[in-house]
Amino acid sequence: MTESALTPERILRATEDVLRRYGPAKATVVDVARTLGVSHGSVYRHFSSKAALREAVTERWLDRAHTSLAGIAADAGPADERLHRWLRTLFEAKQHKALDDPELFATYTTLIGQTSEVVERHLETLVEQLTAIIADGVAQGIFAADDPATAARAFFQATSRFHDPCHAAQWSGPRIEEDLEAVWTLLRNGLATR
Amino acid sequence: MTESALTPERILRATEDVLRRYGPAKATVVDVARTLGVSHGSVYRHFSSKAALREAVTERWLDRAHTSLAGIAADAGPADERLHRWLRTLFEAKQHKALDDPELFATYTTLIGQTSEVVERHLETLVEQLTAIIADGVAQGIFAADDPATAARAFFQATSRFHDPCHAAQWSGPRIEEDLEAVWTLLRNGLATR
Incomplete structure (x- = not known):
């Protein structure tokens, strides 16, 4: 070349x-x-440097298939439907990455452990998207949250089982779909206005 | 001897x-x-066999400091207070195990990967305790849940970050207490009657 x-x-x-x-x-x-x-x-x-190259390649991997998440956050529809879609899209992207090419997934899981700043930035971006959706939900009268950023962080952490790579071994289990929907129902009720 | x-x-x-x-x-x-x-x-x-001995020692480790959880499940007080106390007790027991003796914790994390039936049984027991508390909450008119067992499983999974050993590295973080309370608030609202 x-x-x-x-x-x-x-x-x-x-x-x-x-x-x-x-x-x-x-x-x-x-x-x-x-x-x-x-x-x-x-x-x-x-x-x-080698470190800079590894960071860039990890960032690319983390952001792949996640561009659609930014779109869902920026949408204008009802916030509860968007929040559900955002969660399902994230889970399905993660599940594909983990199950379609387990070797490459293991490689990136190792890289992620070595590039904590890139990962931090990535997680912050995801929580910011959630914050935008929840704030929209409050404006629409669908959600109640004193502080959308706190609620977004709690929502993200409460769904760790469906996106944190440490749970990847569970993503092919027979009940994973059912489990995702049960957690979603509990969290949606937790955000909903009364 | x-x-x-x-x-x-x-x-x-x-x-x-x-x-x-x-x-x-x-x-x-x-x-x-x-x-x-x-x-x-x-x-x-x-x-x-060596396997039987390892299973027994793993079971002992998993059950240690968890006897108080069974007591909380069997209590008679308001279900929301008991559910909160159950979650905090579980988290604190796990946190102590992980932080007080990280080497022994790593040893047991390895054993846990080798004794999946013991772990399954342990997790089932915890979800049964949650089911009892949530069913009490429904009877007390505090919680709404069509199926307390499903709600219990969802509650347990939504709190994975605070008890699954794969998250142990996060249990000493400066925001962990605040995070636990934010997730608790979201889940309590999700279970509450409207």
Whole structure:
């Protein structure tokens, strides 16, 4: 590949390939450069360190399939329907990632443990989306919440079982759908105006 | 130790010592017997296999500090206060186990992965206690739940962050108390009659 054709996007895609092939413990920047047919100096011109490259690739992984969540948060419909859809969309995205390619999921779970700032930022974004939906629900008279941000954080934590990677082994269980709906019902009632 | 003085309780205590000293990968029945000054045949007269011994020691660990939970479930007071107390008692017991002796906690987390039937039974017992409290709450006119068992399972899952060992790293965070109370408020509102 010529130097000018080398974009951050191409480097990130090659990094994913390398991570998938060698695993997070062995994958190096030299492997990424070799895959692209460039020098490792060329890679460093886009990402200043191996850590920076791993952070960027983790962020890309976390945000993938989550763009639709931002759309649901920005929608204008009834907040309870949007909150339900947001939760289901998040769960289904996580479930697909974990079950479709368990090896890559394990790789990213390792990376996530090493890039806590990226993860923090990602989680904050999700809670901000929830805050927007709950605030809309309060404005619509559907939800009661003194502080939508606190309610959003509680809602996110109360649904950990359906999005935190430490629960991934449970996402293929026979009752997982039923469980998700039961938790949703309890939380929706908890937010609803009386 | 003489053969007649050898009780299951003594064997379990010795097994805990051995697990703490050698870790779950290396601890053997021979180590347990040596600690007690008996033959490994004597140990096998009480526990038929290494697996049976590990299950018994895991069960003991899971049930420790949880006897007070059964008491709260069997109490007669207002169900919302008991449910709150049950959750706080469970969280504090787990938090102590995880923070007071992280090495032993890690050992048991490994054992728990190997003794799924014991864990299943333990979790069922906890959900049964919650079912009893929620059913009392319905009888008292405090809670509304079509099916207390379903509501109990949802309540237990929605509080996973505060009792599932996969979240143990978060139990020493500065906001954990505030988070527990926010989730509790959301769930209590979700159960309350309207």
